[in-house]
Amino acid sequence: MKKSELVDAMAQKANLSKADVKKALDAFVSVATGALKGGDCIGIVGFGTFDVMERGERNVRNPRSGQVMKCAAKKYVKFKPGVGLKNTIN
Template identity: 50%
Template sequence: MTKTELVAAMAENAELTKKDSDKVLNAFISIVTNELKEGNKVALPGFGTFETSERSERKGRNPQTGETMKIAACKAPKFKAGKTLKDAINA
């Protein structure tokens, strides 16, 4: 499903215009992004949790040249599905 398809489905399901649904989706993405940047997590009970994890510096290999290189430490976003979502998918 693409963003356009998601916006259309949200509009139909919530009886909103596509323009309003797009605003809501963009606001959601912006809020989650800002919270993760600040180091907070966003929990949606029944759906899941968005959070960040620290990745330490590590060595990697360039697949084209075989040369060893450093991969810098970074923060990576994670999503952990909630029980209700897992149960719905596996039902």
Template identity: 50%
Template sequence: MNKAELIDAIAAESKLTKADSKRALDAFLNAASKTLKKGDKVIIIGFGTFSVAKRAARTGRNPQTGKTIQIKAKKVVKFKAGADLAKKVK
């Protein structure tokens, strides 16, 4: 599902217009991004938790040449599914 399909699904489920659904989704994405950038978690009960983790620098290998390379440390977003979501997916 891409963003446009998600907007359509939100509009159908909530009886909002597509424009209102797009604004609501954009507002959620902006708020979640700002929260994660600060290093805080975004917890949606029943759905899951988004958090930021630090990935350490490491040595990798270029698959084309086989040469070892250094991969820089960085922050990554992690998602842990909530119990309700996990039950629905099974």
């Protein structure tokens, strides 16, 4: 589902204008990005949690040449679905 499709579906479900839903969605993305960048965890009860994890430096192998290279340490966002989302999907 693309962002425009999500905005359309949310506007129809909440009986709001597409412009209002787009503003709310953009605000959520902005606030969530800032919180995750600051190292905070975001939990939405019944949906799931977003958390920032750290992956350490590691050695990787180039499959084409077989050469071993170092992959730098980095942070990534992990999503863990909540019980309500799991139950709905299953």
